[in-house]
Amino acid sequence: MSYRSISYWFDSLGTDPIPRAPLPGDLEVDVAIVGGGFTGVWTAYYLKLADPDCRVALLEADTVGFGASGRNGGWCWASVAGLHHHFERDPEKGNALRQAIGATIDEVGAVCASEGIEADYSKGGGLTLTSNSAQAERVRAHVEAHRALGWSEEEVRWLEPAEVPNHMRVASCHGAMFAAQAARVHPAKLTRGVAAAAEKRGAAIYEQTRVTRVAPGRVHTARGVVRAHRIVLGLAGYLSQLPDYRRDAIPAYNYMIATKPLSRETWERIGLSGGTGFGDASRFIIYAQRTADDRIAIGGRGLSYFYGSAIDPRFEQNPRNEGLLRKALRELIPDLGEIEITHRWGGAFGISRDMTASVNLDPATGIANAGGYVGDGVAASNLAARTLSDLLLDRKSALVELPWVGHQSPRWEPEPLRWLGVRAGTAINASADATENRTGRHARLHDVALRILGANLEY
Numbered sequence: 001m002s003y004r005s006i007s008y009w010f011d012s013l014g015t016d017p018i019p020r021a022p023l024p025g026d027l028e029v030d031v032a033i034v035g036g037g038f039t040g041v042w043t044a045y046y047l048k049l050a051d052p053d054c055r056v057a058l059l060e061a062d063t064v065g066f067g068a069s070g071r072n073g074g075w076c077w078a079s080v081a082g083l084h085h086h087f088e089r090d091p092e093k094g095n096a097l098r099q100a101i102g103a104t105i106d107e108v109g110a111v112c113a114s115e116g117i118e119a120d121y122s123k124g125g126g127l128t129l130t131s132n133s134a135q136a137e138r139v140r141a142h143v144e145a146h147r148a149l150g151w152s153e154e155e156v157r158w159l160e161p162a163e164v165p166n167h168m169r170v171a172s173c174h175g176a177m178f179a180a181q182a183a184r185v186h187p188a189k190l191t192r193g194v195a196a197a198a199e200k201r202g203a204a205i206y207e208q209t210r211v212t213r214v215a216p217g218r219v220h221t222a223r224g225v226v227r228a229h230r231i232v233l234g235l236a237g238y239l240s241q242l243p244d245y246r247r248d249a250i251p252a253y254n255y256m257i258a259t260k261p262l263s264r265e266t267w268e269r270i271g272l273s274g275g276t277g278f279g280d281a282s283r284f285i286i287y288a289q290r291t292a293d294d295r296i297a298i299g300g301r302g303l304s305y306f307y308g309s310a311i312d313p314r315f316e317q318n319p320r321n322e323g324l325l326r327k328a329l330r331e332l333i334p335d336l337g338e339i340e341i342t343h344r345w346g347g348a349f350g351i352s353r354d355m356t357a358s359v360n361l362d363p364a365t366g367i368a369n370a371g372g373y374v375g376d377g378v379a380a381s382n383l384a385a386r387t388l389s390d391l392l393l394d395r396k397s398a399l400v401e402l403p404w405v406g407h408q409s410p411r412w413e414p415e416p417l418r419w420l421g422v423r424a425g426t427a428i429n430a431s432a433d434a435t436e437n438r439t440g441r442h443a444r445l446h447d448v449a450l451r452i453l454g455a456n457l458e459y
C-alpha cells in the first residue's frame with residue numbers, strides 16, 4: 001500500500017514509508033503507549049529522555065503519523081482547547097497553562113535542532129485575520145485580555161488594517177492579531193522524526209498492530225498481549241473506536257487542500273514570510289501555511305461528524321468543503337485566480353464533550369490519556385507528553401500542576417442524540433459566521449443557542 005495519498009505531507013516525505021514490523025507476540029514493558037501520533041511519539045521520546053531505563057513500547061495500528069498528526073495544518077501555535085474555561089475558573093492557573101503552551105513552541109524547535117529532525121520548523125508568528133467588524137471586535141478583546149495578563153506587545157498585538165500588509169497583503173481586512181509564539185512545521189516529518197528519535201533512545205515501536213482492548217496492566221492486540229504497569233492512550237478521535245471509551249471523544253473530520261508551488265513573484269506580491277502562518281477568526285476558522293516548497297496548504301471552514309462516531313477512508317474527501325476553501329483563498333488573495341489544487345485530504349481529530357483538552361493518569365488503573373485537543377494538537381500534544389512523562393515517572397513538577405491535568409470532561413450523549421447535537425452545533429456555528437459576514441454584528445443569539453448546546457467553538 002502507498003501512503004502518499006494520505007495527505008500532501010505524506011506525499012512530500014521523500015520516500016513512501018515502509019511500516020515497521022508488528023508486535024511479534026506477548027511482551028512485558030514498563031509503559032505501553034497506544035497510538036503513533038504526536039501524543040504517542042512525544043510521550044515515548046520524553047520518557048526515554050527522562051529515564052533511559054524505562055521500558056517503553058508504542059503500538060500503532062497502521063504507520064506513525066497515519067492519524068491527524070500526519071494530516072494537519074502544521075500550525076504549531078500557542079493555544080489549548082478549552083483554555084478559556086480554565087481562565088474562568090482560576091485566572092492564575094489559566095495563565096500558567098497559557099505560559100506553558102507559549103514556551104512549547106520553542107521546545108518543539110529545540111528538539112528538532114538537538115535531534116536533527118528536519119521538519120521545516122520555522123517560527124515566524126501567526127496572523128489571525130478578521131473579515132468583518134464582529135470578528136475584529138472579538139479578536140481585539142482577545143488581545144486586550146492577553147495584555148491584562150501581562151503579555152507583552154512583542155508577544156501578542158493587534159494590527160490595524162493599515163499595518164496588516166507589513167505581514168501579508170490580503171484583499172480586505174478589518175485588522176488582525178499577530179502572535180509571535182507560533183511556528184510552521186511539516187507535521188508528517190515531525191511525527192516521524194520524533195518517533196525515530198524515541199526509537200534511537202530505546203523505545204520499541206510496533207506498527208501494523210491494532211489494539212483491540214485495554215484493561216489495567218494489559219493491552220490486547222491480535223498479535224499478543226502487552227503487559228505494562230502504566231498504559232498511555234494517545235488516540236485522539238480514534239479513542240471512540242475502543243471498547244469502554246466510545247463516548248469519551250468524538251472523531252470530527254476536517255479538510256485541507258494544497259496549491260501547486262507559487263512563483264517567487266507571487267510570493268513577493270503576497271508578502272508572507274515562510275514561517276508565518278495565517279488564518280481567520282470565523283467560528284469555522286481557516287488555517288494556512290506557506291509550505292517549505294512554496295505552496296499554500298489551507299484547511300478548515302467546517303467540521304464533519306458521522307453517525308456512531310464512524311471513521312472511514314470514504315470520509316476523507318469532501319468536495320463541498322474543498323469549494324469553501326477555494327472560495328476563502330480567492331477572497332483573501334484574488335490575485336491567485338483559479339489556482340491549481342494538487343492535493344486534497346481529510347482527517348479526524350478528537351473533541352471532548354466540553355471541548356476542553358486534558359491530561360489524565362488514573363492511579364487506580366495505571367491508564368493515562370491525553371487528548372481532546374480539537375484543532376490545536378500540534379503544540380498541545382508536546383506539552384501533554386512532557387506532562388505525561390512526569391506523571392508516569394511520578395515526578396513532581398510545575399507541569400503536573402497545570403489545570404488541564406486531571407480535568408474530567410463529561411461523556412458524549414448516546415446516539416442519535418450525539419449526531420443530532422453535533423449537527424445542530426455545526427449548523428448554528430455556520431449560520432453565526434454567515435450572519436456576522438452579512439451584518440458585521442456579533443451573532444449573540446447564536447451564541448446563546450450554542451451555549452445551551454455546549455457547542456461554542458470559542459475563539
Ligand SMILES: Cc1cc2nc3c(=O)[nH]c(=O)nc-3n(C[C@H](O)[C@H](O)[C@H](O)COP(=O)(O)OP(=O)(O)OC[C@H]3O[C@@H](n4cnc5c(N)ncnc54)[C@H](O)[C@@H]3O)c2cc1C
Nearest residue numbers: 035037038039061067068069072073075211236376377378
Ligand atoms: C485536517 C486537520 C488539520 C489540523 N490542523 C491542525 C493545526 O494546524 N494545528 C494544530 O495544532 N492541530 C491541528 N489539527 C489537530 C491535530 O492534528 C491533532 O490534535 C493531533 O495530531 C492529535 O495527535 P494524537 O497523537 O493525539 O492523535 P492522532 O494523530 O490521531 O494519532 C492517533 C494514532 O493512533 C492510531 N490508532 C488508532 N486506533 C488504534 C488502535 N486501536 N491501536 C493502535 N493504534 C491506533 C492511528 O492510526 C493514529 O496514528 C488538525 C487535525 C486535522 C484532522
